[in-house]
Amino acid sequence: MFRTQKKRVSERTNFGKEIVRDQDYPDRLNFYATPPLSEITIDEFEEWAIDRLRVLNEIETCLYKNRGVKTMEQAIRPVLDKYLPMAPNPSVASRGAKSSQLDEERKKDHCSHFILRLAFCRSEELRHRFIKSETTLFRLRYTTADIAEQHALLTRYDFGWTPVSETEKRELGESLSFASDYNPNVNESYFKVPFERVPELVEARKVYIEDGIAYVPESQQLALILTEFSDRLSRALEITARALPRLDEDDRLLPILKHLSSGFVGPEYNPDYADGENEAGIVRAAQVDSLVQHFPLCMSTLHAALRRDQHLKYHGRMQYGLFLKGIGLTVEEALIFWRQSFAKFTDDKFAKDYRYNIRHNYGLEGSRKNYKPYSCQQILSDNAPTGNEYHGCPFRHFSEDNLVHAVEGLGVADKTVLRSIREDVRNKHFHVACTRVFEATHKSPGVKSTVGVGPGMESITHPNLYYDRSLRFAKQVSEVENADASAVAD
Structure with a gap:
């Protein structure tokens, strides 16, 4: 993971199986299900992690100050654009010119997430902070993504949601209406999930519950997606924590990870006087x-x-x-x-x-x-x-x-x-x-x-x-x- 290689190099094999050394990033929404396979330098390892940590620190500050969703998005957006930009997919006409830049942005995002997993898996408190900030970052990206990117995310991952048939929806029509703030959309789709997977919606009484099953309207699917994101990340961090001792002999990475896990950014100081x-x-x-x-x-x-x-x-x-x-x-x-x-x-x-x-x-x-x-x-x-x-x-x-x-x-x-x-x-x-x-x-x-x-x-x-x-x-x-x-x- 310390030497940059060209895209999709597959010169090595593992027990006869070809190893692909880079990944494609078709859109901005990522559940980080697959670890990065590309090789990066030690400098990139530290720089990318610090840039992401700047963003997460700002998110954590906004969460601690109880800022509303819109205010938080306004506060985070300039920091995100500066340290961890993620441009949308270009139009067909300009796709070739920007594909390289998009790949680099998304590669940095992918790698930096996994680097911070190594840093923040070390304790329950660090894992909790990391999950909360990363989930908020994912929410910001999801709400600003276009419909095509949102749909691509839903088709790429199997969330195990059970669609509600039209017949069942008609049978439960009055109950669903009551749970949807008295403003049901007759054309809206519903999903069935265990109620414990949507605690926020249950608390806000935005779903109908029957026999431990929550009927979630399509308009509230973001809550489902965020729960899936945080649950998967939580399990992944526990697995990472168990694997972390394997790095004990790597004196190149451990000092960096210990520094990152402090939760603060310690950037090199550069003056920014206006004039005078x-x-x-x-x-x-x-x-x-x-x-x-x-x-x-x-x-x-x-x-x-x-x-x-x-x-x-x-x-x-x-x-x-x-x-x-x-x-x-x-x-x-x-x-x-x-x-x-x-x-x-x-x-x-x-x-x-x-x-x-x-x-x-x-x-x-x-x-x-x-x-x-x-x-x-x-x-x-x-x-x-x-x-x-x-x-x-x-x-x-x-x-x-x-x-x-x-x-x-x-x-x-x-x-x-x-x-x-x-x-x-x-x-x-x-x-x-x-x-x-x-x-x-x-x-x-x-x-x-x-x-x-x-x-x-x-x-x-x-x-x-x-x-x-x-x-x-x-x-x-x-x-x-x-x-x-x-x-x-x-």
């Missing part, structure tokens, strides 16, 4: 204090401790120093910033104990590795802070009362928001809680935030993303205020 001074990546040491207003709580906590104690321990220096590097502090300015911050130490002490580590983070000493700012996942999985340490994630490591006090210090006074943050933390949705803080502290008439608010907005998964968006938001607010002032002056 920071577009050049330059921040002066003297500017840092004025920029703290744009820092996430984890970094503002470290900054406050640094200013108070004139010192940070190793893990705090690493976390905060790489964050400052990410916002544009050059190595020269970093040396100035840390020297001024560690004012209680002599020049010799600073040069001996700290200068090397600062230059090392910039790839100028030792192995010459150019370290990247920590993502939320790295911060959450790193060593927890102990006495006189201030690194880590406040949403995970602070007590609830201390966390609420710290959030209130950022200007969040809405009791509903504070209560929601408490619930997020109790449910270990730390990135959701951080995104909620961003939402509450970045509101202005006429300006839309680009994180966590409204359709298509991604949750906070990186402290530098928080900073970037906050800085951009402040600039947009300033532009609106300047435009209003000019209008009044005119």
